[in-house]
Amino acid sequence: MKVDVLLGLQWGDEGKGKIVDVLTPRYDIVARFQGGPNAGHTIEFEGKKFVLHTIPSGIFIKKSINVIGNGVIIDPFILRSEINKLTDGGVEVGKNLLVSRKAHLIMPTHRLLDAVYEQAKGKDKIGSTLKGIGPTYTDKVSRSGLRVGDAESGEFEKRYQKARKRYLGIIRQFDTDINEFVFEGYKFEEYEQQWMNALGTLKSLEKINSEYFLNNALAEGKKILAEGAQGTMLDIDFGSYPFVTSSNTTSAGVCNGLGIPPSKIGKVFGIFKAYCTRVGSGPFPTELFDAEGAELRKTGNEFGATTGRPRRCGWLDLPALKYAIMLNGVTDLIMMKADVLNAFDKINVGVNYNVNGDTSTEVPFEFSMEGTDFKPVYKSFNGWKQELSEIKEYSQFPKALAEYIKFIENETNVPLKIISIGPDRSETIEAPLK
Numbered sequence: 001m002k003v004d005v006l007l008g009l010q011w012g013d014e015g016k017g018k019i020v021d022v023l024t025p026r027y028d029i030v031a032r033f034q035g036g037p038n039a040g041h042t043i044e045f046e047g048k049k050f051v052l053h054t055i056p057s058g059i060f061i062k063k064s065i066n067v068i069g070n071g072v073i074i075d076p077f078i079l080r081s082e083i084n085k086l087t088d089g090g091v092e093v094g095k096n097l098l099v100s101r102k103a104h105l106i107m108p109t110h111r112l113l114d115a116v117y118e119q120a121k122g123k124d125k126i127g128s129t130l131k132g133i134g135p136t137y138t139d140k141v142s143r144s145g146l147r148v149g150d151a152e153s154g155e156f157e158k159r160y161q162k163a164r165k166r167y168l169g170i171i172r173q174f175d176t177d178i179n180e181f182v183f184e185g186y187k188f189e190e191y192e193q194q195w196m197n198a199l200g201t202l203k204s205l206e207k208i209n210s211e212y213f214l215n216n217a218l219a220e221g222k223k224i225l226a227e228g229a230q231g232t233m234l235d236i237d238f239g240s241y242p243f244v245t246s247s248n249t250t251s252a253g254v255c256n257g258l259g260i261p262p263s264k265i266g267k268v269f270g271i272f273k274a275y276c277t278r279v280g281s282g283p284f285p286t287e288l289f290d291a292e293g294a295e296l297r298k299t300g301n302e303f304g305a306t307t308g309r310p311r312r313c314g315w316l317d318l319p320a321l322k323y324a325i326m327l328n329g330v331t332d333l334i335m336m337k338a339d340v341l342n343a344f345d346k347i348n349v350g351v352n353y354n355v356n357g358d359t360s361t362e363v364p365f366e367f368s369m370e371g372t373d374f375k376p377v378y379k380s381f382n383g384w385k386q387e388l389s390e391i392k393e394y395s396q397f398p399k400a401l402a403e404y405i406k407f408i409e410n411e412t413n414v415p416l417k418i419i420s421i422g423p424d425r426s427e428t429i430e431a432p433l434k
């Protein structure tokens, strides 16, 4: 057996949570491999809506096992509130949630550092979700982080206090009052207290050596789906650096985030919106600043699932999509939110870029450089101008939508296997099997 992967091809929020939930009945195990509570994955069914930050989106399907892999970073406070919300909503969380001992912990001081660094960056700020992502991954790489497994050692308190002292020392170099910052409604020291209490919940969950667990499961013929967070254009190596997150969001991240060898990667589902969004700072070539952008935001309800911030909206960016498909080795495409374009007369797609007067079909290095004259060149399509809510199968798509799909398949050379026409689990149209 191999591990199939589902990941975002744009700047995050493509609809990964919804599709992982749709695909979960076909798998035994769903595993998150990177990122942390900067993610906000929305799942809607039977009139209920849940937003997950750390827990894999397979949790709603009974019998599925959900693994938080070693590549994920965990804030016990946020994890506890996720578990509480699920339990309140009638979703069972117990033996169906397993946590890697090697996953790193986001400490309150990491969140504090994130906030202080962002404030110090002023107008150059990344637009971070302020969940402590950058500082926690920095500590992992600099070999000074604390891991889930460490919480059980007798040395934990000593190591925690040592790390805390070091971070507070760094923060003192900034001209800032730490009581200015509020975390989940608490000032720093109150939040720290809450965090310590929540560590008890994390300790009560079943902890595993996830690399062994997952490889043994494969050997036993179990089917695994790896769930990505963020999107390819936010990847630490290949995204619009420095306006990125701090992990590898691409399929390579599955290998080191779960301990899966490259030869064991199967299908790669690449998911994208029929248009584009981005939340936070950084380049976005096809961004719309006009009424059409506002219309996409309103119809698509484009407000962050984690921070509530309005998302920047624009047309589909084909060079960026092809770049993401190349980097991830995408085998199956999934297009989300087709319904958001229902009312548009014309739909544009950025087909290449004009960079300082030259045409480029690639995402150039200059992508993130200030002062580059960088413009997308558009191809225009007729809108379908009709509701899609009654559609039950591929053959019923309006002609203009079918043409839009064909164009993307021809350009990318990858089949579009699923089209999503609404936020609910049921509003999902699969291509007929060939």
Ligand code: GDP
Pocket: 008, 012, 013, 014, 015, 016, 017, 018, 039, 040, 041, 042, 043, 044, 299, 300, 301, 304, 305, 336, 337, 338, 339, 340, 420, 421, 422, 423, 424
């Ligand atoms: P994720 O981070 O990739 O899981 O995506 P988010 O949950 O952050 O954002 C996707 C948003 O779009 C959520 O509010 C979903 O409920 C919603 N959504 C997903 N698919 C569709 C769709 O096909 N149509 C519409 N209108 N909304 C969708």
Ligand code: IMO
Pocket: 008, 011, 012, 013, 014, 038, 039, 040, 041, 126, 127, 128, 129, 130, 131, 133, 134, 228, 229, 230, 231, 234, 243, 244, 245, 246, 279, 280, 281, 305
């Ligand atoms: P999901 O999994 C959209 C963005 C932030 C910011 C940058 C760095 O829901 O798709 P960080 O908190 O990681 O330091 O922020 O990355 N970002 C996301 N944007 N969806 C996400 O996750 C994101 N996670 C981080 O807005 O621009």
Ligand code: MG
Pocket: 012, 013, 014, 039, 040, 041, 042, 305, 306
């Ligand atoms: Mg999201």
